[in-house]
Amino acid sequence: MSTLLKVILLGDGGVGKSSLMNRFVTNKFDSHLFHTIGVEFLNKELEVDGQHVTLQIWDTAGQERFRSLRTPFYRGSDCCLLTFSLDDGQSFSNLDNWKKEFTYYADVKDPDNFPFVVLGNKLDAPERQVSGEDVRQWCHKNGGQPYFETSAKDATNVALAFEEAVRRILALDDRADHLIHNNTVDLEKKTHPDSSCC
Ligand code: GDP
Numbered sequence: 001m002s003t004l005l006k007v008i009l010l011g012d013g014g015v016g017k018s019s020l021m022n023r024f025v026t027n028k029f030d031s032h033l034f035h036t037i038g039v040e041f042l043n044k045e046l047e048v049d050g051q052h053v054t055l056q057i058w059d060t061a062g063q064e065r066f067r068s069l070r071t072p073f074y075r076g077s078d079c080c081l082l083t084f085s086l087d088d089g090q091s092f093s094n095l096d097n098w099k100k101e102f103t104y105y106a107d108v109k110d111p112d113n114f115p116f117v118v119l120g121n122k123l124d125a126p127e128r129q130v131s132g133e134d135v136r137q138w139c140h141k142n143g144g145q146p147y148f149e150t151s152a153k154d155a156t157n158v159a160l161a162f163e164e165a166v167r168r169i170l171a172l173d174d175r176a177d178h179l180i181h182n183n184t185v186d187l188e189k190k191t192h193p194d195s196s197c198c
Pocket of ligand 1: 011012013014015016017018019020030031032033034035036062121122123124125150151152153154
């Protein structure tokens with residue numbers, strides 16, 4: 001049986017969200033992709049650490065004018081891929097806004113414990129504007145989110161990043177199972193007539 005997991009790509013227009021989704025799902029790079037209007041999604045089945053999952057990947061239009069079209073789709077996301085372009089410093093500065101927009105519309109109560117993954121795309125581009133150290137500091141301040149430098153063009157780290165998204169989600173699920181299990185045990189202890197003896 002396959003678990004369905006919803007992940008959503010957010011970030012400024014032009015950072016490479018559609019290209020990353022396409023690279024991961026079809027293993028192709030097309031430099032003439034049509035612009036996303038609102039949202040689109042593709043499914044991909046994969047196995048991570050022995051677990052079979054179907055990843056439903058939602059790609060969104062980053063332009064301000066598409067805000068009202070994209071935000072209704074944030075709810076129910078299991079992971080958010082916050083994406084910027086390594087050759088565009090402004091797209092990195094805007095990560096805070098993307099995180100805020102997501103947590104507001106997805107109604108995330110505890111953003112530091114939500115599975116975000118940060119992607120710095122266009123690693124292959126010659127004019128790098130964002131240092132890895134600056135991104136790692138941002139991730140540290142924002143709950144220790146994992147960070148990947150990717151290239152949709154030459155496929156560097158793309159599969160790894162999506163697999164990490166799955167791992168983050170499954171790790172949270174494990175924690176939830178663990179808490180439920182522990183609470184059940186506690187409850188049994190509290191209500192068991194002999195609980196004081198052992
Ligand atoms: P989106 O608006 O965030 O979905 O961005 P797109 O996927 O439409 O990509 C915007 C532009 O950046 C297109 O011209 C892509 O061909 C180009 N692009 C996307 N990913 C990469 C990459 O990893 N490296 C390079 N050099 N260009 C990329």
